Amino acid sequence: MTCNIFRSIQMRFIGLMALATIASSSASAAVLQVGPGHQFHSIARAVRVARPGDIIKVWPLPDGTAYRQVAVLMKKPRITIESALPGRYVKINGQGFDYSGRQPLPRAIFQFDPTADGCTLRGFDLAGAHNNSFNGAGVRINAANHIVIRNCCIHGNDMGIMSNGELSHHTGAGQVIEDSLITKNGTFHQAGYNHNLYLGGTSALIHGCEISDSLTGHNLKSRAHITWVEYCYIHGSANRELDLVDDRGNTNQPHSDAVVLGCIIIKKRKMSGNREVINFGRDGGANHTGTLYLVHNTIFTPYYTGALVLSAPGAKLVMVDNKILNPSHHAVLLDCINGALVRNLTGAGNWISPAYGALAKRLGGPMIPWRSLKLPWQRIHLRPQPLLRFAGLGHLIRYRHPQPGAGPLRLP
Numbered sequence: 540m541t542c543n544i545f546r547s548i549q550m551r552f553i554g555l556m557a558l559a560t561i562a563s564s565s566a567s568a569a570v571l572q573v574g575p576g577h578q579f580h581s582i583a584r585a586v587r588v589a590r591p592g593d594i595i596k597v598w599p600l601p602d603g604t605a606y607r608q609v610a611v612l613m614k615k616p617r618i619t620i621e622s623a624l625p626g627r628y629v630k631i632n633g634q635g636f637d638y639s640g641r642q643p644l645p646r647a648i649f650q651f652d653p654t655a656d657g658c659t660l661r662g663f664d665l666a667g668a669h670n671n672s673f674n675g676a677g678v679r680i681n682a683a684n685h686i687v688i689r690n691c692c693i694h695g696n697d698m699g700i701m702s703n704g705e706l707s708h709h710t711g712a713g714q715v716i717e718d719s720l721i722t723k724n725g726t727f728h729q730a731g732y733n734h735n736l737y738l739g740g741t742s743a744l745i746h747g748c749e750i751s752d753s754l755t756g757h758n759l760k761s762r763a764h765i766t767w768v769e770y771c772y773i774h775g776s777a778n779r780e781l782d783l784v785d786d787r788g789n790t791n792q793p794h795s796d797a798v799v800l801g802c803i804i805i806k807k808r809k810m811s812g813n814r815e816v817i818n819f820g821r822d823g824g825a826n827h828t829g830t831l832y833l834v835h836n837t838i839f840t841p842y843y844t845g846a847l848v849l850s851a852p853g854a855k856l857v858m859v860d861n862k863i864l865n866p867s868h869h870a871v872l873l874d875c876i877n878g879a880l881v882r883n884l885t886g887a888g889n890w891i892s893p894a895y896g897a898l899a900k901r902l903g904g905p906m907i908p909w910r911s912l913k914l915p916w917q918r919i920h921l922r923p924q925p926l927l928r929f930a931g932l933g934h935l936i937r938y939r940h941p942q943p944g945a946g947p948l949r950l951p
Contacts, residue, residue, distance in 0.1 A: 567592060572623065574598030582620065583611050591616050596623035597663075605630035605664075610638065612645040613655040613683075620649070622662025628692055634667035638675035646670065647679035647701070651686050653710060659687040668696040673729040676701045682710040682740065691719045697733050699724040704740025706764045706789045711740015714763075718747045725754025731778065731812075734760045739786055743767070751775045755812075762786035766797040774805040778812040783831065785821035785851065795829035799836055806840040814842040820850025820879055828853035833886075839864040845874030846895075852878040858886030860906050863895070870894040 571585045571593060572578045579585040585595045595618065600606060609631045611620075622629045633648050640646030648665050651658055665677035677693035680686045680702035693699045699721040704711015716736070725733040734756035736745070742765040749772045750758045758776040759768065761783050773780045781804070783797045784790070797819060806816055816838055819831035831854070833847075838861065840846050846863060849856055856873070863872070872895040875881050884898075888907040891899035 569593045571595045572598070574623070575600070582606070582609055586611055586613060586615070586618070586620075589615060589618050591618065594619045594621065596621060597629045598623045599627055599629050603630060605632040605666075607631075608633055608636040609648055610636060610645050611649045612643060613649065613651045613658055615658075616655055617657040618655075619659040619661070620663075621659070625662070628662060628664035630664040630666075632667040633665075633669070633675070633696075636668075638668050638670045640670070640672070640674075645679065646674065646681075647676035647698075648696075649677070650679040650681055651683040653682040655686070656684045657686075658683070659689065660691065661687075661689045662691065664692045664694075666693075666695040668698075669726070670697065673697050673726050673733060674701065677724070680704075680711060680714055680740070682708075684710060684741075685713040685715075687715045687717070688719060689715075689717050693719065693721045693735075694723045696724045697726050698737055699735040701737045702740055702743065702763075704763075706741050706792055709741055711763065712742050714738065714740065714743040716743070716745045716748060720749045720751075722749070722751045723754055725756050725777070727755060730755040732756060734758070734782075735776075736760065738763050738766065739789065741765070741789070745769070745771060747771065749773075753777050757782040760784070761797070762789060764789045764792060764795050767800070768798065768802060769800040771802045773802060775807045776812070777810065779815050779818055780804050780806065781817045782822070783817070783819045783827075785823050785825040785827045787823075787825035790821075791826040791828055791853075793828055795827055796832065797829070798832045798834070800832075801835045802837075804836060804838045806842065808841050814840070814844040815848050815874070816840050816846045818848040818850055819856060820848065820854040821877060822850070826853045827851035830855040830857055833858045833861050835859070836861045837864070838862070840870075841866055843867055843870045845871040847872060848874045848876065849879035849883060850875075850877045852880070854879050855883040856885070858884070858889050858902055860888040861886075861890075863889065863891045865892040865894045867892075867894045869896070872898045 573582050573585050631648055638646050648668050649660055668675035668677055674697050676698035677696045678688055678700045682704045702711055702714055721735045724735045735750050735753045736759045738761040740763050743763045744767045747770050752775040755777050757779045758773050759781045766783055820827045886902040887904050889902045
């Protein structure tokens, strides 16, 4: 494992994500207030009046009441919509509204269209978005760039967050989803096709989120050219925890990579859906010509089924300093399907349960020092920090890399 293993993805990710704050003209920015006794009684009305660079502050309704049937179609750039009370969600419930996606109606409670680059949504509890196509979402990023979703709770919708875009047009670039709870989204009307996150486009970063208990689909499904998932707690999916698959024009281009860094990923012990943890490759007709980098993660699964899947001829997997736990006596670490090649798996410094046999030894060995990895965070401010924010999971971090000879660890 060389120090420059991530150099090419580093440079491309920096260019595609452009995580630096988009400059806005603060001198001319206005603050618009929404809520009882304030300037506007509806978010949509404030959005119609707002200009690029403005901030819309939404006040929670009394007694935790939700704003009903909100449908915001954002077409203006660089507008921030946020809770007026930091640390307190503004509740929105779309129950009874048809989020059809037919103009002028959005397909989500908040939808960001291609002209809405640079917008931020912060501090909302979004629930109850449904439509007759079973893909009504809490948030939809519709080919817009540099959209930030921060400190939100998104639950009980057909889809949690959905996005799209095209690498050739550099749309759906720089999506940032952070510090949010995304849980229990989906519908039994079209079981398996609705997910907590269903992402596409040029690039997406998911940071510090808890993503859990997808109702029928995956916790995180992405067809984006580059998907970066860091410091997240992902667990309890009805199917795979992460399904990183193909999209013609996005993932069949060179270096269509994914990074999963510093995450805790846990399969629940009783489930009837797909028991694999992570799939990287394809489920359609396009190739996936890139590498999945698994770095400093803790993964638990109780199942014999392959924990990891490569499912495209162009798909590769690099594993560094992970801890992969399985209490079984025998299990499959990697399945290769759809023409994927076992030789495309490399790695070192991992602690892997003995249930995985020869691969556990092949990918194991001394942990690679953090300072030697030369990962992209030096340039894009991704800090190597443990997930201590998640109560009750400290033991997973503390024992992620046990001393040699300590034997297999089991979840309590």
